[in-house]
Amino acid sequence: MALLQRGDEEAFNALYSRYGQRLYRYFYRMLGQNKEQAGDFTQELFIKIIEKPEAFDTERRFATWFYTVAANMVKNEYRRQGRSPVFQPLPEEGLAHHQADRLVAKLDAPVQRQQLEKAVQALKPHHRECFLLRYQEELSIQQISEIVNCPEGTVKSRLHYALRRLSARLNALT
Amino acid sequence: MEWNTTVEACIRSKDFDALTEEERQQVLACLSQEEYEQYRALAKAGKSLGDSPIPPSSIHENLQQAFRKRYRRRNLPLPTIAMPLWQAAAVAALFLLLGKVVTWAPVHATPSVAVQMRDSLWLERVSQAMKDTAVAMLKPFDNSALAPAPRRLAFLQDSMAHVARDEEARGLLPEPAVDTPDWARRSTQIDQAYINHLYRIN
Numbered sequence: 001m002a003l004l005q006r007g008d009e010e011a012f013n014a015l016y017s018r019y020g021q022r023l024y025r026y027f028y029r030m031l032g033q034n035k036e037q038a039g040d041f042t043q044e045l046f047i048k049i050i051e052k053p054e055a056f057d058t059e060r061r062f063a064t065w066f067y068t069v070a071a072n073m074v075k076n077e078y079r080r081q082g083r084s085p086v087f088q089p090l091p092e093e094g095l096a097h098h099q100a101d102r103l104v105a106k107l108d109a110p111v112q113r114q115q116l117e118k119a120v121q122a123l124k125p126h127h128r129e130c131f132l133l134r135y136q137e138e139l140s141i142q143q144i145s146e147i148v149n150c151p152e153g154t155v156k157s158r159l160h161y162a163l164r165r166l167s168a169r170l171n172a173l174t
Numbered sequence: 175m176e177w178n179t180t181v182e183a184c185i186r187s188k189d190f191d192a193l194t195e196e197e198r199q200q201v202l203a204c205l206s207q208e209e210y211e212q213y214r215a216l217a218k219a220g221k222s223l224g225d226s227p228i229p230p231s232s233i234h235e236n237l238q239q240a241f242r243k244r245y246r247r248r249n250l251p252l253p254t255i256a257m258p259l260w261q262a263a264a265v266a267a268l269f270l271l272l273g274k275v276v277t278w279a280p281v282h283a284t285p286s287v288a289v290q291m292r293d294s295l296w297l298e299r300v301s302q303a304m305k306d307t308a309v310a311m312l313k314p315f316d317n318s319a320l321a322p323a324p325r326r327l328a329f330l331q332d333s334m335a336h337v338a339r340d341e342e343a344r345g346l347l348p349e350p351a352v353d354t355p356d357w358a359r360r361s362t363q364i365d366q367a368y369i370n371h372l373y374r375i376n
Contacts (some may be wrong), residue, residue: 007245009238016234024229039233046237050244116219135186135220141179156182163185163213170216 001062005053016046019063023070029120029132030074041073051111064143067133071147078125112170119169123162130155131162181205185213 002038003011023045028038048055048069088151101146120128133144134155145152180200184193190210193201201210 009241009245012241013234013238018238020231020234022224024233025224025227029223035227038227039230042229043233043236046233047240048338050237050241076213077178113219113222116223120220120223132223135217136223138221141182156179159182163216166216167209167212171212 001053001056001058004049008103013051015049019048019066023066026067026070026132027074029117029136030125030129031077033117033121036074037077041070041077045070045073058097060146061143062148063139067137067139067143068147074125074129115170117167119166122169123165127158127165130158131166136173178204185210186217189214 001011001015004015020042024042027041028035031037031041045066056062064157120131123131129148130144133139133147134141139147141152141155144155148155150158178200180197181204184201188197190198190207192203206215310335
């Protein structure tokens with residue numbers, strides 16, 4: 001970031017290659033799989049960094065700060081829309097725990113991947129956010145708690161809930 | 175059912191079979207093996223979600239353009255100092271005030287002239303009435319060198335007589351400038367006759 005603040009284009013390119021795709025995927029899944037909007041949001045966030053690099057709090061880890069800004073943008077978008085993106089209610093838990101073998105075996109297949117995408121979209125936004133940050137972006141619980149501004153216990157609880165709902169949803173589909 | 179950090183970390187990183195006995199006990203305290211394996215599969219699948227979609231290349235191109243536009247001026251290899259606007263304004267105001275207070279015009283003083291000979295050098299020193307300023311001019315001293323013109327000589331003699339009178343009246347020689355080199359210092363009483371003699375022999 002220090003190099004970027006001095007106008008080093010190579011530093012900017014390195015930053016983009018490290019976070020550009022990750023951020024785009026995050027926005028894509030948090031904004032209802034809308035590629036155009038995901039692109040706009042990704043661009044907007046990087047423009048913020050270009051225009052005001054001094055806004056970066058050097059006391060914090062960059063990834064944490066970056067995803068915090070991204071998460072706030074998503075929340076603002078939800079607020080602007082006046083509602084959370086449409087998500088389908090999931091069946092209650094307890095649907096066929098015995099189908100674990102089938103789930104494990106089929107999740108790698110492209111069709112199952114599509115079902116997983118749908119199931120993730122069906123999660124409530126705050127559960128989806130924690131799931132994506134933890135398992136897609138591989139951030140730590142502590143980082144996620146900073147990003148979503150919740151205690152670590154709440155993050156763990158949301159993760160548990162998300163996994164349980166996804167599991168139930170996928171088992172219902174298979 | 176307790177969903178603690180260990181259980182979550184295990185789900186993220188280890189298959190059920192790879193768990194240690196202690197971890198397995200903790201996991202089984204809150205989940206069945208089937209549930210663990212389901213969650214483990216989801217965690218792995220979640221990681222694979224990161225493979226797609228790929229952002230369009232136009233985003234990067236647009237951002238590069240924006241970056242170049244923003245930093246075009248700053249790419250000059252000049253050292254820059256970032257400071258708040260109010261500080262820059264304060265520094266500018268300080269310089270303006272200094273410009274008003276400090277006089278940049280040269281200091282004029284009527285010089286007095288001394289001539290001294292050292293070895294093979296003529297030393298014609300123009301010393302100002304102010305003790306701490308002095309200008310020295312060197313001239314080659316050989317047979318081809320011309321003595322000062324009569325009017326110049328008269329001026330020098332008159333000046334030296336004037337200086338000598340003043341110094342005599344005060345009872346001491348003017349202090350040489352502290353930065354005057356030793357060879358240019360006037361360390362003895364100026365001998366007017368000696369000076370005249372020097373001019374005459376040239």
